[in-house]
Amino acid sequence: MRVGVITFPGSLDERDAQRAVKLAGGTPVALWHGAHDLEGVEAIILPGGFSYGDYLRAGSIASHAPIMAEVIDAAHKGMPVLGICNGFQMLAEARLVPGAHGRNDCGTFVRRDQKLIVENNNTAWTTDFAQGEEIIIPLKNADGRFVANADTIKRIEDNGQVTFRYVGMNPNGSLDDIAGVSNEAGNVVGLMPHPEHAVEPGFGPDTAQAMRSGLDGLKFFTSVIQSTILSKA
Amino acid sequence: MSTHVADTVDNAIATPDKVQPYGALGLKDDEYAEIRKILGRRPTSGELAMYSVMWSEHCSYKSSKIYLRQFGQKVSEKMKEKLMVGMGENAGVVDVGEGWAVTFKVESHNHPSYIEPFQGAATGVGGIVRDIISMGARPVAVMDQLRFGAIDHPDTPRVLHGVVGGISFYGNCLGLPNIGGETYFDSCYQGNPLVNALSVGVLRHEDLHLANASGVGNKIVLFGARTGGDGIGGASILASDSFDSTGPTKRPAVQVGDPFAEKVLIECCLELYREGLVEGIQDLGAAGISCATSELASNGDGGMFVELDHVLLRDPTLTAEEILMSESQERMMAVVKPELLDQFMAVVNKWDVETSVLGEVTDTGRLVIHHGGEEIVNVDPRTVAIDGPVYERPVAYPTWIDALQADSADKLARPQSGAELKDQFLSLVASPNLADKSLITTQYDYFVMGNTALSFPDDAGMIRVDEESGLGFAIATDANGRYCQLDPYQGARLALAEAYRNVAVSGAVPAAVTDCLNFGSPENPEVMWQFKRAVEGLADGCLELEIPVTGGNVSFYNQTGDAPIHPTPVVGVLGVIDDVARRIPSSWQDEGNNIYLLGYTRTELDGSAWAGTIHNHLGGVPPVVDLAQEKELADLLQGAAIESLILSAHDLSDGGLGQALAESVMRFGVGARVWLDEIIERDGVDAATALFSESTGRVIVSVPREDDVRFLGLCEARNYPVLRIGVTDQGGEDAKLDVQGLFEVSVAEIRQRSNETLPKYFG
Numbered sequence: 001m002r003v004g005v006i007t008f009p010g011s012l013d014e015r016d017a018q019r020a021v022k023l024a025g026g027t028p029v030a031l032w033h034g035a036h037d038l039e040g041v042e043a044i045i046l047p048g049g050f051s052y053g054d055y056l057r058a059g060s061i062a063s064h065a066p067i068m069a070e071v072i073d074a075a076h077k078g079m080p081v082l083g084i085c086n087g088f089q090m091l092a093e094a095r096l097v098p099g100a101h102g103r104n105d106c107g108t109f110v111r112r113d114q115k116l117i118v119e120n121n122n123t124a125w126t127t128d129f130a131q132g133e134e135i136i137i138p139l140k141n142a143d144g145r146f147v148a149n150a151d152t153i154k155r156i157e158d159n160g161q162v163t164f165r166y167v168g169m170n171p172n173g174s175l176d177d178i179a180g181v182s183n184e185a186g187n188v189v190g191l192m193p194h195p196e197h198a199v200e201p202g203f204g205p206d207t208a209q210a211m212r213s214g215l216d217g218l219k220f221f222t223s224v225i226q227s228t229i230l231s232k233a
Numbered sequence: 234m235s236t237h238v239a240d241t242v243d244n245a246i247a248t249p250d251k252v253q254p255y256g257a258l259g260l261k262d263d264e265y266a267e268i269r270k271i272l273g274r275r276p277t278s279g280e281l282a283m284y285s286v287m288w289s290e291h292c293s294y295k296s297s298k299i300y301l302r303q304f305g306q307k308v309s310e311k312m313k314e315k316l317m318v319g320m321g322e323n324a325g326v327v328d329v330g331e332g333w334a335v336t337f338k339v340e341s342h343n344h345p346s347y348i349e350p351f352q353g354a355a356t357g358v359g360g361i362v363r364d365i366i367s368m369g370a371r372p373v374a375v376m377d378q379l380r381f382g383a384i385d386h387p388d389t390p391r392v393l394h395g396v397v398g399g400i401s402f403y404g405n406c407l408g409l410p411n412i413g414g415e416t417y418f419d420s421c422y423q424g425n426p427l428v429n430a431l432s433v434g435v436l437r438h439e440d441l442h443l444a445n446a447s448g449v450g451n452k453i454v455l456f457g458a459r460t461g462g463d464g465i466g467g468a469s470i471l472a473s474d475s476f477d478s479t480g481p482t483k484r485p486a487v488q489v490g491d492p493f494a495e496k497v498l499i500e501c502c503l504e505l506y507r508e509g510l511v512e513g514i515q516d517l518g519a520a521g522i523s524c525a526t527s528e529l530a531s532n533g534d535g536g537m538f539v540e541l542d543h544v545l546l547r548d549p550t551l552t553a554e555e556i557l558m559s560e561s562q563e564r565m566m567a568v569v570k571p572e573l574l575d576q577f578m579a580v581v582n583k584w585d586v587e588t589s590v591l592g593e594v595t596d597t598g599r600l601v602i603h604h605g606g607e608e609i610v611n612v613d614p615r616t617v618a619i620d621g622p623v624y625e626r627p628v629a630y631p632t633w634i635d636a637l638q639a640d641s642a643d644k645l646a647r648p649q650s651g652a653e654l655k656d657q658f659l660s661l662v663a664s665p666n667l668a669d670k671s672l673i674t675t676q677y678d679y680f681v682m683g684n685t686a687l688s689f690p691d692d693a694g695m696i697r698v699d700e701e702s703g704l705g706f707a708i709a710t711d712a713n714g715r716y717c718q719l720d721p722y723q724g725a726r727l728a729l730a731e732a733y734r735n736v737a738v739s740g741a742v743p744a745a746v747t748d749c750l751n752f753g754s755p756e757n758p759e760v761m762w763q764f765k766r767a768v769e770g771l772a773d774g775c776l777e778l779e780i781p782v783t784g785g786n787v788s789f790y791n792q793t794g795d796a797p798i799h800p801t802p803v804v805g806v807l808g809v810i811d812d813v814a815r816r817i818p819s820s821w822q823d824e825g826n827n828i829y830l831l832g833y834t835r836t837e838l839d840g841s842a843w844a845g846t847i848h849n850h851l852g853g854v855p856p857v858v859d860l861a862q863e864k865e866l867a868d869l870l871q872g873a874a875i876e877s878l879i880l881s882a883h884d885l886s887d888g889g890l891g892q893a894l895a896e897s898v899m900r901f902g903v904g905a906r907v908w909l910d911e912i913i914e915r916d917g918v919d920a921a922t923a924l925f926s927e928s929t930g931r932v933i934v935s936v937p938r939e940d941d942v943r944f945l946g947l948c949e950a951r952n953y954p955v956l957r958i959g960v961t962d963q964g965g966e967d968a969k970l971d972v973q974g975l976f977e978v979s980v981a982e983i984r985q986r987s988n989e990t991l992p993k994y995f996g
Binding site for chain 2: 009010012013015016019034048049050052053054055108109110111112138140142194196197200202203206208209210211212
């Protein structure tokens with residue numbers, strides 16, 4: 001399965017997302033922000049980073065990149081799209097997922113191994129998780145505080161669009177401890193923590209068993225491959 | 234546009250007696266006279282600007298050159314084997330095998346970081362990263378070595394928050410994992426913090442690029458950010474003056490960084506290299522266009538013609554002199570074949586990087602610069618970039634050092650009872666220099682790029698270079714200013730030994746050295762003596778260990794008023810590991826494994842963290858350094874790593890065995906039972922010495938019981954002193970460190986004491 005990873009000026013974790021796709025058994029395809037071409041991919045990842053230096057607002061300028069026209073169109077037609085960190089900010093700016101992001105409440109960049117609970121395993125990117133499963137994946141951002149108005153919060157809570165919640169501690173002041181959300185259809189998911197950094201033994205978060213051995217992020221990528229195969233069946 | 238008319242060469246000839254402000258630009262009378270002699274006339278104002286920045290201490294190494302030569306002279310054949318590029322280029326390059334090379338360097342940005350901590354530190358990262366890019370490498374990691382004033386001084390939070398914020402902002406935004414570093418507090422750095430930044434890059438052998446302008450007719454291209462008024466004269470004014478509270482404000486001289494522009498520049502440069510579009514390349518750092526043009530020309534065919542009007546400006550009112558001196562960040566200068574220029578432009582346009590062609594390489598042997606159609610510079614570039622002044626400054630044995638060395642810590646009261654030992658153990662754990670640094674390190678991303686095998690709080694950072702084979706490098710830096718104050722020769726060797734050991738405990742083989750030599754004013758003969766001794770110590774040490782110094786940086790004038798900082802030679806050691814999967818963690822993760830102490834413990838408390846923290850004492854002579862023994866130890870650890878005999882290894886340094894045990898139980902929350910009796914008996918020391926002495930050549934390792942015999946066999950075969958001093962115990966909420974017969978302390982309490990110190994002052 002071909003999974004596109006888009007590089008924007010200032011993208012940082014795009015090669016990590018490509019590696020994660022590969023380790024999950026997919027074929028990563030590098031896409032360029034300036035092209036109007038999805039090159040026949042079946043799913044898309046908007047990677048982490050500081051696209052356009054986070055100028056104006058994080059994710060704002062990138063959400064208007066040429067390729068985003070095709071991404072938005074494909075998302076509306078049901079193609080799985082995952083926005084990680086800066087990619088989540090782009091999805092929110094492009095109105096593909098609800099909410100917005102503010103500066104972390106502590107005022108600084110935060111990097112930590114973060115515990116999350118999977119609140120909805122019925123999205124394109126979460127089917128390999130158990131409902132309510134607790135996972136640890138790295139978090140690293142400066143503008144990670146999820147915000148939305150009260151009506152939106154109620155709506156997404158009622159709809160099951162809250163996909164991930166922070167457990168143990170809320171690292172950035174996000175409302176309702178929300179770490180990730182989906183669109184109504186569940187094909188578009190955005191989250192602040194970085195699943196692509198918990199896919200390879202020796203390079204992930206620490207676990208009780210061994211240093212840097214956490215692999216909880218891998219299921220994001222196996223989920224989308226699995227759910228795409230099932231949708232074709 | 235500016236109404237300022239640049240001083241031309243013709244004008245300089247016509248007006249030989251014009252008074253020029255060379256003093257304000259940092260040039261001495263005899264230096265100005267020398268410039269006039271070289272040119273056979275007075276310099277134009279543009280030439281004066283160029284000479285003044287390039288002959289500054291920061292750019293010319295005029296006070297240090299005669300000593301730095303040792304790094305090139307004290308070398309064995311073995312030290313040259315893996316060295317692809319040595320000192321003098323933007324950064325050294327080391328062959329790490331499989332067709333890969335690693336380039337690395339540490340540099341100071343001390344003075345800007347005191348004036349404007351955020352931008353000073355941010356642009357420090359930006360500058361060292363550009364040095365790495367200009368070697369043809371992809372930057373893959375950064376580290377920073379920070380020294381602040383006293384933790385409880387009212388100005389320290391301003392500096393710390395600014396510096397850490399600047400490093401976090403710039404490094405994270407570049408997508409470079411920050412994999413380690415140092416943070417120290419000492420009142421000697423109060424008015425002059427040290428902000429050193431290190432970067433490492435990797436490249437294939439064939440991608441190596443050098444800073445030279447060769448090939449007559451090749452184009453000189455400036456690309457990246459536009460040139461503005463920031464950092465004008467920064468190099469000469471900031472690096473040549475000490476801070477004086479009564480002096481005028483120097484804020485405008487600090488550059489402002491834009492990491493987004495640099496990130497795009499990195500990717501753009503790497504694509505240019507891949508496509509083979511660049512003949513030579515140089516980053517623009519200190520002294521901006523003056524430095525880049527004169528260095529490129531000096532290292533190449535010797536001639537260059539540049540039209541300054543083609544420089545893209547952020548501020549159109551800049552004068553020619555300001556354009557020549559501007560230190561605007563995120564700029565590079567490339568030498569491009571004319572037939573490849575279109576392809577070059579296609580790549581920079583793809584990345585939206587602004588670019589202009591300034592001129593071309595010539596065979597005249599002269600660097601000629603025009604502005605407004607007139608010749609404003611016509612010099613031999615070597616006289617600017619290479620043949621600057623060289624000083625043999627007066628050196629004097631410090632009047633105070635004999636008394637300081639006679640004031641040993643041996644007379645200080647040592648704890649006797651278990652309760653006293655526990656109390657002092659926890660005081661050390663909580664002391665600013667040993668306490669947990671998460672408040673700082675959680676602001677750095679070490680995950681990005683997905684190749685970080687080790688990072689803080691491990692003893693060394695480690696990065697995978699080749700995803701197929703697992704080939705990687707480890708890197709650690711160290712410096713102990715207190716030891717260097719007591720004895721700069723031994724202090725430098727101690728820094729080298731500790732960095733070397735930190736790389737060895739990770740399972741890597743030490744291969745090369747970089748250094749950042751932070752000292753007071755070279756015009757003070759006692760400081761010059763400290764510098765001379767430290768360089769001798771480092772050069773002798775490197776020869777003994779047979780690892781070459783590949784490059785680095787000297788930072789003088791680190792003082793407030795007449796009080797210099799402690800000599801602080803930061804030494805970085807790079808090691809190579811065949812497969813990062815064999816890396817050794819710094820701490821144990823399971824119970825029931827044996828803990829061994831390698832090496833002897835002597836009564837070496839002079840200059841120790843114990844003497845400083847418990848008694849506020851600094852005196853005596855630093856611990857003995859036996860580099861042959863360090864080499865043995867590194868070989869032993871490497872052997873153990875290859876045979877996978879050890880589960881963890883942790884270097885003993887600041888705070889001694891006590892601190893190493895504390896860090897080991899805190900890392901994964903797994904406790905330990907430890908006994909000191911055998912150390913006390915074998916080495917003839919007391920319990921306090923066993924816990925707090927900082928003797929070198931020591932490491933604690935944990936070994937699974939089934940590998941005991943093989944491990945001990947390895948130690949015996951090498952005749953390395955080894956003692957079983959404990960076993961790892963259970964983890965979880967009840968985990969504790971039990972120093973048998975003396976004291977017991979819960980891991981929770983150790984953590985609490987370690988974790989509360991920095992937030993108390995900076996939270």
